Amino acid sequence: MADRESQKEQSRARILESAGRGFRSRGFGGLGVDGLARDAGVTSGAFYAHFKSKADAFREAVSVGLGQLANGIEQMRAQLGQHWREGFIDFYLGNRRTCELADSCALQSLSGEVARAGDDVREVFEAELNRIIEAAAAGLEGKPKARRDEATALLALLVGGVTLARAVRDPEASRNIAAAVRKAALTLGKGG
Numbered sequence: 001m002a003d004r005e006s007q008k009e010q011s012r013a014r015i016l017e018s019a020g021r022g023f024r025s026r027g028f029g030g031l032g033v034d035g036l037a038r039d040a041g042v043t044s045g046a047f048y049a050h051f052k053s054k055a056d057a058f059r060e061a062v063s064v065g066l067g068q069l070a071n072g073i074e075q076m077r078a079q080l081g082q083h084w085r086e087g088f089i090d091f092y093l094g095n096r097r098t099c100e101l102a103d104s105c106a107l108q109s110l111s112g113e114v115a116r117a118g119d120d121v122r123e124v125f126e127a128e129l130n131r132i133i134e135a136a137a138a139g140l141e142g143k144p145k146a147r148r149d150e151a152t153a154l155l156a157l158l159v160g161g162v163t164l165a166r167a168v169r170d171p172e173a174s175r176n177i178a179a180a181v182r183k184a185a186l187t188l189g190k191g192g
Helices: 002-026 033-040 044-050 054-098 106-115 119-137 144-167 171-187
Strands: none
Touching: 002 033, 002 044, 002 054, 002 106, 033 044, 033 054, 054 106, 054 119, 054 144, 054 171, 106 119, 106 144, 119 144, 144 171
């Protein structure tokens, strides 16, 4: 019985991973349940055995994707100590800017989709966003409100910068956007 439950959990995780990649690369409206199931290597019936709808899978994919960012920030803080912020900025503006969209950061790639989603998805997004902000704020200096404000601004700057850098066709323009955003992100919290 435990083996069957383990297989079921693995199948669900595989479908969710694939759905997250699909939503990040093609958007919520870019594929249906049949496409989500096909990408995961399962039947539509198997998809419905784990998720009651595409919207249900989307909500879960948003939660998992944003949770990965929060965990990544916490790991980067643990690995780099007081230098985590510069490491995170460079990673986000480097790898997260140039990787395949399916592998991109859920915060950057799914925020626009979430803005058009129902309240249940937006509620999950907001809770996970707060977790991300808290993870970043915990690695900053100052009073709690100032740290939270700085973390929010840092995330907004990086997400917006990557969004713009991904949208331009010219690689040099993309690098210039990333360089300008990096410079601004490094100065956050230094003057006030």
